[in-house]
Structures are given as C-alpha cells and as structure tokens.
Amino acid sequence: MNVAVRTGLIARGLSKSFTHKVLHDVGIEVAPGELLAVTGPSGAGKTTLARILAGLERPETGSVSLGGRDLAAIPAGQRRVALMFESYALYPHLTVRGNALSPLQAPGGRLDAASANRRVDEVLELLEIRHLGERLPGALSGGQKQRVALARLLVQAPDLYMLDEPISHLDAKLRHKLRGEIRRRLSAQSAPSIWLTPDGMEALSVGDRVVVLDQGRVEQVGTPEEIWLKPASTRVARLLGDPPMNLVDGALQREGDVLFFTRRGMRIALPPALAAAAAKAAGEEVTLGVRPDGIGFAEPGAPGTLSAEIYSNEPFGKHAIVTLDLGTLLAKAKTSMATAAALGEGEGEGIGREIGLTIPDEGLVLFDGSTGRALSGN
Numbered sequence: 001m002n003v004a005v006r007t008g009l010i011a012r013g014l015s016k017s018f019t020h021k022v023l024h025d026v027g028i029e030v031a032p033g034e035l036l037a038v039t040g041p042s043g044a045g046k047t048t049l050a051r052i053l054a055g056l057e058r059p060e061t062g063s064v065s066l067g068g069r070d071l072a073a074i075p076a077g078q079r080r081v082a083l084m085f086e087s088y089a090l091y092p093h094l095t096v097r098g099n100a101l102s103p104l105q106a107p108g109g110r111l112d113a114a115s116a117n118r119r120v121d122e123v124l125e126l127l128e129i130r131h132l133g134e135r136l137p138g139a140l141s142g143g144q145k146q147r148v149a150l151a152r153l154l155v156q157a158p159d160l161y162m163l164d165e166p167i168s169h170l171d172a173k174l175r176h177k178l179r180g181e182i183r184r185r186l187s188a189q190s191a192p193s194i195w196l197t198p199d200g201m202e203a204l205s206v207g208d209r210v211v212v213l214d215q216g217r218v219e220q221v222g223t224p225e226e227i228w229l230k231p232a233s234t235r236v237a238r239l240l241g242d243p244p245m246n247l248v249d250g251a252l253q254r255e256g257d258v259l260f261f262t263r264r265g266m267r268i269a270l271p272p273a274l275a276a277a278a279a280k281a282a283g284e285e286v287t288l289g290v291r292p293d294g295i296g297f298a299e300p301g302a303p304g305t306l307s308a309e310i311y312s313n314e315p316f317g318k319h320a321i322v323t324l325d326l327g328t329l330l331a332k333a334k335t336s337m338a339t340a341a342a343l344g345e346g347e348g349e350g351i352g353r354e355i356g357l358t359i360p361d362e363g364l365v366l367f368d369g370s371t372g373r374a375l376s377g378n
C-alpha cells in the first residue's frame with residue numbers, strides 16, 4: 001500500500017521569496033485519493049507551491065508531509081512523486097513510447113516488461129497518441145508533447161500526483177475528454193493529486209476541492225459548488241465564469257424595510273435574504289456581483305428594470321454574450337442565441353438600442369467595498 005494512503009499530503013505555513021515574497025503562509029491538505037485543484041492568475045505562485053510540495057524547492061518557513069513523513073527528511077530519490085510540469089521535460093533521445101515507459105523502467109520497478117508495455121499502450125491509446133509511439137519528441141507538436149508528458153505521469157502509481165497545467169495546449173474537444181478521463185483515473189488511485197491551472201472553470205470541473213491562490217495567498221478553499229456560489233472575495237469572483245461575474249461598485253441604502261444597492265443612475269432593491277445578511281453594511285460602500293447568465297431583457301422603461309444600451313452582441317454558437325452600456329459601466333449578459341438575435345429585431349445586432357434589464361434575485365453576491373471580501377451571509 002502506498003504510504004500516502006494513510007494521511008495524504010499536509011502543508012503548513014509555507015513562505016517563499018525570490019526577489020519578492022511569492023508565497024505567504026500557505027497551508028493546504030490533500031486527502032488520500034483526493035484531487036485538489038489549485039487555481040489563480042498568472043504569477044499567483046502556483047508553480048512555486050507545486051515545486052515545494054514536490055520537494056524540488058525548499059520553503060523559507062513551513063513544512064510538507066506526505067503519508068505522515070516530513071518531505072524534507074525523505075531523500076529525493078525516494079520521493080515517489082509523479083510530476084508533470086508545464087515544460088514537459090521529455091527525454092529528447094527517447095521515442096514517445098520510450099518516454100512513457102521510462103518511469104516504469106527504473107531499477108527496482110514493480111512491473112515486468114509485458115505488463116509495463118500493456119500499461120503504456122493503454123495510456124497512449126487513451127491520449128490518442130499510440131500511432132506516434134516511434135516518433136522522437138522533436139517531431140511532435142506542442143499538444144502531442146503535452147500528451148506524452150501526461151502519459152508518463154499516468155503510467156505511474158506514485159505517492160503523489162502533481163500536474164501543472166496538464167491540458168492547456170490541447171484542442172477543446174480533447175481537453176474536454178481528457179479532463180474527465182484523467183480525473184476518473186486519479187480519483188481511482190489512493191495517492192493524493194494536485195492539478196494546477198490558471199483556468200478557474202477547469203479547476204471547478206476537475207477538483208474534489210479547489211484552492212484559489214492570489215498574490216501568494218490562499219484566497220479561498222472549498223468545494224467547486226461553494227466557490228462558485230459563494231466566492232470569498234472579488235479576486236475569486238473575477239477568476240470564475242466565462243465571462244466572469246459583473247462587479248459593480250456602489251453603496252447600500254436603507255429605505256424603510258428595503259435595502260437598496262445604489263450608484264449613479266442605478267437602484268436595485270435587494271432580495272430579502274441578501275438584505276438581511278447585509279443589514280450591518282447599510283450606508284457602506286459595497287461591490288455587487290451579478291452573474292452574466294442571470295441578467296434578463298425587457299422593454300425599455302419597464303417597471304423595475306435598469307436602463308441600458310446594447311454595446312455589442314457576440315454570438316458564440318451555443319450562447320451569446322451581450323455587452324451592455326449602463327452609462328457609468330459596461331456589464332456582460334450571457335443569453336441564448338435566440339434571445340440575442342431577437343435583440344436586433346431583424347436589423348443587425350441591435351447595437352445602440354435602448355433596453356430594460358432585469359436582475360435576478362438568485363445568485364447576487366455582495367462584497368465589502370474596500371477589502372473586496374464577501375459580506376457574511378452571501
């Protein structure tokens with residue numbers, strides 16, 4: 001049984017500086033068999049964290065244990081970590097098959113040659129590169145190289161899987177297929193897995209839990225559902241969704257029993273549950289989060305709607321993105337192709353047309369106007 005089966009990976013208080021501090025007191029836990037997705041914008045510190053967790057880099061403070069053992073105390077050669085880094089690090093003189101076989105040929109390998117070959121064939125088939133088996137890496141495209149690096153990872157049965165942007169260079173169809181397949185395989189293993197990606201939506205779709213890292217700090221840890229429904233800050237909200245949540249600065253004003261979100265030219269009565277949760281912030285500056293797919297369209301001037309002008313109307317096949325000019329800001333709505341086409345009324349895309357907007361009760365989120373942290377009760 002792998003050692004990581006017992007306790008998984010536990011990291012506490014990790015800090016690291018290069019020319020500036022890139023990790024600040026980062027702690028994460030990954031249970032045996034769990035797939036933890038780590039996401040954050042470029043430069044957030046994901047790769048640095050991954051290198052520390054894999055034992056390739058020393059933190060200034062903090063510790064990492066894998067299977068109950070302090071990683072620093074395990075000699076590098078004995079750390080059973082399967083790594084896939086963005087750079088791929090393929091052996092240039094070995095064929096695709098040779099690269100995929102390489103981790104199984106280490107001295108003391110547990111598989112006989114026939115079993116190792118069977119495992120490699122099966123993984124190359126899954127990744128749709130079996131026909132490239134005899135090619136050298138120099139004769140492969142970026143996406144093919146990425147799949148060889150993935151193959152090399154997937155043939156292993158290590159104590160920790162670490163995948164840094166494993167599918168970023170694949171086309172959309174293959175990305176979709178492999179996201180599910182890799183997830184299924186890793187979840188069937190007893191080792192903990194860590195999947196790093198700057199794509200927030202990819203993180204939500206692969207992770208059992210997700211860590212959002214920003215400027216070297218953990219912004220939020222939670223299940224994909226928690227992170228989607230209750231982003232802990234505007235930083236998290238900006239990373240998620242396509243397009244991400246609209247974030248609108250304004251203030252809360254109480255009038256009688258009703259709490260309004262207001263800004264120049266805009267006044268929205270908050271639904272009772274949100275108003276109750278945000279009651280303490282009445283009079284304060286806040287940021288309102290509105291998801292693009294919640295915004296609806298109505299006749300201009302219809303009661304209870306916001307006035308806007310259509311700024312652009314872009315079809316994407318399965319849905320359309322309509323950008324709306326609300327005078328002091330641009331907001332994005334995600335809608336069906338049919339609704340977007342109707343906005344043009346048969347005369348192009350409807351750009352410049354006045355329209356009424358409805359804002360949903362569900363899915364609104366309020367953030368503190370100065371810190372950007374979610375107001376409790378969101």
Ligand SMILES: Nc1ncnc2c1ncn2[C@@H]1O[C@H](COP(=O)(O)OP(=O)(O)OP(=O)(O)O)[C@@H](O)[C@H]1O
Nearest residue numbers: 018019022040041042043044045046047048049198
């Ligand atoms: N060896 C190094 N020397 C100096 N600075 C470094 C080094 N490695 C990383 N950094 C800096 O640390 C910060 C975090 O980098 P890191 O590669 O960990 O981020 P990331 O979240 O993985 O970004 P990306 O998604 O772009 O790969 C960046 O500001 C980067 O410039």
